[in-house]
Amino acid sequence: MKLLDGRLLRDKILVEISSEVARMSVIPKLVVVQVGDDPASDVYIRNKFRACKKTGIESEHIHLPNDVEQATLNARMASLSEDEGIHGVLLQLPLPEHLDDAQAMKLLNPEKDVDGFHPINLGRLLAGQPGPVPCTPAGLRALLEEAGIETRGKELVVLGRSLIVGKPAALLFLEKSAFGDATVTVCHSRSQNLNEICLRADILIAAIGRAQFVKADMVKEGAVVVDVGINRIEDPTSPKGSRIVGDCDFEGLSSKVSAMTPVPGGVGVMTVAMLMKNTLEACRRQIAMKAGA
Ligand SMILES: NC(=O)c1ccc[n+]([C@@H]2O[C@H](COP(=O)([O-])OP(=O)(O)OC[C@H]3O[C@@H](n4cnc5c(N)ncnc54)[C@H](OP(=O)(O)O)[C@@H]3O)[C@@H](O)[C@H]2O)c1
Structure with a gap:
């Protein structure tokens, strides 16, 4: 039996991404929005930031309290969408029960959706159009x-x-x-x-x-x-x-x-490598869109 080793491929992809990032005029930046203190989420987020460090992708952790209101989360997603210095935004799931992730996701600029969960990006996937793949x-x-x-x-x-x-x-x-x-x-x-x-x-x-x-x-x-x-x-x-x-x-x-x-x-382990890839590609698309604007 052939073992499909994710660690080997992940390491190869992260090296490739880091050399691409090193050649870029703009450093890609990823923001992870976390609500509350789910221990599994803490581990996943740590792994994401470790991969950012390895690839040279800049990262920021926005940690909101467990009882944050939907309106505050929505406003945060909307303001991150407008910040030109940020290329990728990830809303760490699951959210506490009183919050609706779909509502918050709708406020995210689909170009910054590095998870590929925004309805527009899911639509692109369905239509076979380019965009971030989950x-x-x-x-x-x-x-x-x-x-x-x-x-x-x-x-x-x-x-x-x-x-x-x-x-x-x-x-x-x-x-x-x-x-x-x-x-x-x-x-x-x-x-x-x-x-x-x-x-x-x-x-x-x-x-x-x-x-x-x-x-x-x-x-x-x-x-x-x-x-x-x-x-x-x-x-x-x-x-x-x-x-x-x-x-x-x-x-x-x-x-x-x-x-x-x-x-x-x-x-x-491959999931994190793909997140880095989606962040790099989101940054490239945003640079191209700005240049074309
Ligand atoms: N490797 C990674 O990076 C990664 C990422 C995400 C998730 N995961 C893992 O992958 C697993 C699935 O995650 P998920 O988020 O997709 O889970 P999920 O949202 O709970 O969905 C589970 C799916 O499996 C179906 N299902 C459950 N029991 C079944 C059974 N006995 N027979 C047939 N189908 C059954 C459910 O059917 P219904 O729709 O009918 O309920 C549902 O469609 C979990 O172990 C999760 O931790 C891993």
Whole structure:
């Protein structure tokens, strides 16, 4: 089995981005807006800023209190949209329950939306137009490309239909393009005959958030498996008493599949690399738009 190593590719991409940033006349700047103190978000944000440091991308952390009002968050997003010194803005999710992320996102200039979640950018993705692609699907596609795994004409099954992973991943692989052109099936919690559908997959993308859900009897011999899941399970043998696993039973699948991403060290680390790429591209587009204005 070939291991689709996200760390190797991430490091390569970050080096490429840092040399591009070094040649730019304007240094790209990313702002991360966080509300409250979700511990998982703290870890994700730390990783994002670490990648900014490695690439030379400037970064700023705006940390709002847990009880911030929607109007204040909205106003902040609107003012960041207008600030010409800022090229990328990311609203760290999840937000506290009293806040509506869609409302805040609508106020963000779509050109600064480095997550690709603004409705205009999701529309561009649907229409096959250039724009920022959500980082996790972009990262997993980059891993397949790097490994030379073709998707054209293949049966590709996506488990999960979230707006941040499942749906955009399905759209990407449906695109008429070199690493698209797949026959895509999307499954969710109401799908029937899940095992049968998964068994058809030449490429299976699991993004459901259920620890080790995909077992060996659900995958075809020689299939390629991309595991997006990040789940913490109890493990008394680990010093922490727990460990991170994906949505697939890695050990069970490893003797059956031809290639698979590890968790951790697969798709998760690629997501941050794609964020840096989206920030760099957002900065380039804004420079070009200014020059053309
Ligand atoms: N690697 C990364 O960078 C990265 C980024 C984002 C997320 N993740 C991880 O990826 C996983 C999914 O994240 P998400 O944000 O997409 O999750 P989500 O918003 O909770 O969506 C989960 C999706 O899986 C479907 N689902 C749940 N249980 C199922 C089952 N038993 N059978 C079939 N479908 C089922 C749900 O169906 P319904 O729509 O019917 O509810 C939903 O569409 C999580 O483990 C998350 O931590 C990783």
